[in-house]
Structures are given as C-alpha cells and as structure tokens.
Amino acid sequence: MSVDSAFVHxxxxxxxxxxxxxxxxxxxxxxxxxxxxVGEMYGVYDEDAGVDxxxxxxxxxxxxxxxxxxxxxxxxxxxxxxxxxxxxxxxVRATKSAEVCPSGWKPGKTVLKPGPDLVSNVWKNxxxxxxxx
Amino acid sequence: MEVGCSRPAHDSVDSAAKPLxxxxxxxxxxxxxxxxxxxxxxxxxxxxxxGGFTEVKLFDYLGKWVVxxxxxxxxxxx
Numbered sequence: 218m219s220v221d222s223a224f225v226h227x228x229x230x231x232x233x234x235x236x237x238x239x240x241x242x243x244x245x246x247x248x249x250x251x252x253x254x255v256g257e258m259y260g261v262y263d264e265d266a267g268v269d270x271x272x273x274x275x276x277x278x279x280x281x282x283x284x285x286x287x288x289x290x291x292x293x294x295x296x297x298x299x300x301x302x303x304x305x306x307x308x309v310r311a312t313k314s315a316e317v318c319p320s321g322w323k324p325g326k327t328v329l330k331p332g333p334d335l336v337s338n339v340w341k342n343x344x345x346x347x348x349x350x
Numbered sequence: 351m352e353v354g355c356s357r358p359a360h361d362s363v364d365s366a367a368k369p370l371x372x373x374x375x376x377x378x379x380x381x382x383x384x385x386x387x388x389x390x391x392x393x394x395x396x397x398x399x400x401g402g403f404t405e406v407k408l409f410d411y412l413g414k415w416v417v418x419x420x421x422x423x424x425x426x427x428x
Binding site: 218219220221222223224225226227228229230233242245246247248249250251254255256257258259260261266268269270271272273274275276277278279280281282283284285290291292293294299303306307 | 381382383384385386387388389390391392393395396397398399400403404406408409411412413414415416417418419420421422423424425426428
C-alpha cells in the first residue's frame, strides 16, 4: 500500500515488479492509499513527505494486529523475518498458547510451555545460543 | 509515528491528564488507531489486482493471516 493511485500501481507492476519475480505475476493486491488516510490510522503516514513510510503489520485471522515493524524509507525490510514471525504466531495459535516461541525461534526448534514449572527455569529449557542459530 | 517504542507515553490513558489535553488542543473525532494486540483498523481502498482494478477491504481477509505493507511510493528503489 502506498499513496499512489491504482493506475500508477498498474504501470509499476506491469513494467517493473512483474519482471523481478519468477512467477511473472504479483500475487497480492497493490493497494492505493490516496491522501495517506489509512497510513494515518496505522501511524505510518509522514505528513511532511506526503507518503507512507515502510510499515509492515501482521494481522491474524481474527483481525488482531500481532506485530509490526516500521522503517524510514532508505532501508528495506526482511521478508524471511516476516515469514519467521508468521510461523511462530501460527505455532502459538495452533497450540492455543500452550507453547510459546522464544527469541529467534524457527519451526522445529525449542518451544517453551508456560506454567508454574517454567518459572525461573527457562535457562534449563532454552539456551541463548539458540537465538543465533 | 504515533505508535511505537519511541514514545510510549504518547497515548497515556491517565484520566487526570485527559481534560488538560482537550483544553489545549480540541480533539478531533476519535480516529481508529493501530494498537498491538487489538483489532486492526479496517479500511476499503482501490487496488490493482490480477490485471484489473478492484476494491479491497481488510476485513474481507478475516480468517486468513495478513501481511499489510506500506511503502513510500511506486518506483522507489529500495
């Protein structure tokens, strides 16, 4: 989503984006936020520049915002980190929060089971180095 | 940015402080605002999708995981 019109989105999508991906077709809708009204609601509209800055919001199936990341324009986001977060939130949701995902968690790695026995015992169940693996 | 780690006190719900703020700066109608762990503000906007123009409403995607991405503009380099 940007403040560009859907017409500008068409030109950019057809002439550049579609050539950058193997599928040849952008698999998601390109949304137009004319005037930055939506960006304002999401706290990412820069009134001075008249644009939406780089904001990425994760919204779960109930419509709840579970995470976001906002960067100023010159640096891009990390798609793999976004996917990692989605996988982690999906795991938590699938276990009805019986299992939670510590720092750097990826599918297959150590999860934690919140409860009385875990209090002050995280260090026995999870090592800091796992956050960097 | 209205929301984020940088200004945690911005949206203080301290009831004592509220009337003061309203006096200094008459508040506009309360706008929906994003909050972590709360319902995402819904919207309906025009869009380019699958080669055609359409309208996209956020809550049409309820039941699915959604990544909503804002960026400064088409043809920007990053």
